[in-house]
Structures are given as C-alpha cells and as structure tokens.
Amino acid sequence: MPQEMLEAFNQYFEMVPALSDDLKNEVYKLRFQVYCKETEFEDPLKHQSGFEYDEFDDQSIHYLIRHRKTNSYAATTRLILPNKKDLDRPFPAELHSTIDNTEALKDVPRSQLAEISRFCVSKDFKQRKYDKIDSLTGIQEESIKLITEDEKRTFPHITIALIACQIIMSEKHDIHYWFGVVEPALLRFLSALGIQVTSIGPIIDYHGKRKPGIVKISALLDGIVQKNPPLWRMLTNDGEFGLYL
Numbered sequence: 001m002p003q004e005m006l007e008a009f010n011q012y013f014e015m016v017p018a019l020s021d022d023l024k025n026e027v028y029k030l031r032f033q034v035y036c037k038e039t040e041f042e043d044p045l046k047h048q049s050g051f052e053y054d055e056f057d058d059q060s061i062h063y064l065i066r067h068r069k070t071n072s073y074a075a076t077t078r079l080i081l082p083n084k085k086d087l088d089r090p091f092p093a094e095l096h097s098t099i100d101n102t103e104a105l106k107d108v109p110r111s112q113l114a115e116i117s118r119f120c121v122s123k124d125f126k127q128r129k130y131d132k133i134d135s136l137t138g139i140q141e142e143s144i145k146l147i148t149e150d151e152k153r154t155f156p157h158i159t160i161a162l163i164a165c166q167i168i169m170s171e172k173h174d175i176h177y178w179f180g181v182v183e184p185a186l187l188r189f190l191s192a193l194g195i196q197v198t199s200i201g202p203i204i205d206y207h208g209k210r211k212p213g214i215v216k217i218s219a220l221l222d223g224i225v226q227k228n229p230p231l232w233r234m235l236t237n238d239g240e241f242g243l244y245l
Contacts, residue, residue, distance in 0.1 A: 006234045009157045013074065015165050018062035027062045027076045028053045034120040041207040056080050056092060056117065061173070063165035065158055067125070074125040077162045079169040080115040091115040093179045097212035101200040104214055108177050115179040116166055119186075121158050157234070159189065164235045167217065176217055181210040194227045195220055 018027045028051035035052050036044040042052055057078070065075040083089040087110040099105070166178065180197070181204065182190075187197060197213035204210055225232045233239070 004230045004233065005157050005160065006230070006238060009161055009234065012068055013158065013161065014066045014068055015161060015168070016064040016066050016073075017168075018064055018076075023064065024057075024062060025051065026064060026073050027078070028057075030064070030073050030076050030122065031118055031120060034122060035118075035207075038123050039208075059083060060117070061169050063162070063169065065121075065161055065165075073122075075121040075158050075162055077119045077165055078117050079166055079173070079175070080117050081173055081175070082110055082113060084111075087111055091179050092117060093181050093212050096206045097181060097201045097204050099201050099212060101198070104198050104200050108214070112174060112176040113179060114170065114173070114175040114177070117180070119162055119180075121162075125158055159186075160193070160231065160234055163195075164237065167221075167235055168237075170217055178215045178217065179212070180215070181206055181212050183208060183210055187211065187213075193231055194224050196223065 016023065018024050031052035032044070032047055032050050035042040036047055047053075060078040060080045062076060062078045064073045066072070067074050080091060091113075093099075093115055170176070170178070182197060184203070190197060195215075197215055199211060200214050201212040204212070221232065221235065224235065
C-alpha cells in the first residue's frame, strides 16, 4: 500500500465527536438520509422533522466522519451506553434478537457493555473507483468536482474509521465489550480484516438480515496488532488509545 490507511484517511476525512446540539442534529439528519430515504429501513412519515432518532439516543454518544474539502458528513455511528440507574435495562440487540449463546455473556459486566448502533455511511461515499458520483447530500454541484480519484480510493476506510470512533468512545467511558446486530456483509468484511465477532444468536430480520454478536475490544485489538499493523494504527490512532493495550 503506497500510503498507510491512517494517513490516507486523515488527508481527506476527519473523525468528529458530536458533542454539541448542532452536531447531534447533523447525526440525526444523516441518519434520516440513510435510514429513511436511502434504505427505507425506517418510515419517513414517523420522522417528518427530517431527523431520525429514537429513545436510545439520550443514552448514547455519537461520532461523525467529515469530508474535509466539502465540509459534509459522510458517515455516523453511536454507542449506546449502559443505563447507570438500571444496568439490566435491555439493549436494542436484546429486544430485537433471540440470544441463545448465554455462555458468551455470563462473565461480561453490564457496566462495561455497550451497543454499537446506527452504523451507517451515506451511499454517496460508498462509490467504487470508477462509478459516477451523483449529487451528494448536502454538497453543492461545484463541490462534487473536488472529490478526486485518490479520495474515492479511501472510501472503504470510512467503515474502519467508524470502528475507530467506537474505540475512542469506549475508552472514554470504560467500555470493554460491544453488543451489536450486524449485517452478514459487514461480518464478512470484518472477518477479512481479522476482526471476529462471537455469535450470540440466529439471524434476524431487523433493518434487513442481521446477526447478533458480541466483541471483547482488547481481544479484537490483540488479534490485529500482529497480523495487520496498519489497521491497528488506524483503529488506535497510532496507539493513542491505550486502555486495551
């Protein structure tokens, strides 16, 4: 690889914590675009404000991926934190899945367990190298011309950057385990990177076909550091996030 993925990503994109109300609104607008318009997983009539959010957002922290040249947001994800007042409050994965691998969960402290959720990339930043780029959401026509072939080659790194955002959020909140309901295609992508997700239940139909799983973050990084150092650097910002090391 002529340029390692961390440098390539940082040249064109930025990971942005959605700490302000304005940035959270950007999260909800992008989710509306992806979940209500692009995939139609959510009913847009239930989100006539143009924002997609639910009852778990007050219990969540959020990140955005910003495209530097156009100042548009390409992707977002959230981490649903454990409810400190009620650690037994179910996560969405528990509400919408059948959890039959209880052995994988028996030694997991719920105070250190969170759920990766609303993991999404705008279709405009999923383009292949030679695909035509249509009008990007929130990007003016003249801005589209600013996206170079080199930038388009970094688009697959956005998914990896969203995982890196989850590691940042997890470290800040002492989270060591992730719940999630994951698309089979994403599971294959993660497996190809050396990231193994432990299955905890059968495939369900929830925003499409998905499978519930759990990941121990330290094991994820331990498995990657020897096999794929560039990926480890991307996920830890070159070792900056040391909680799991």
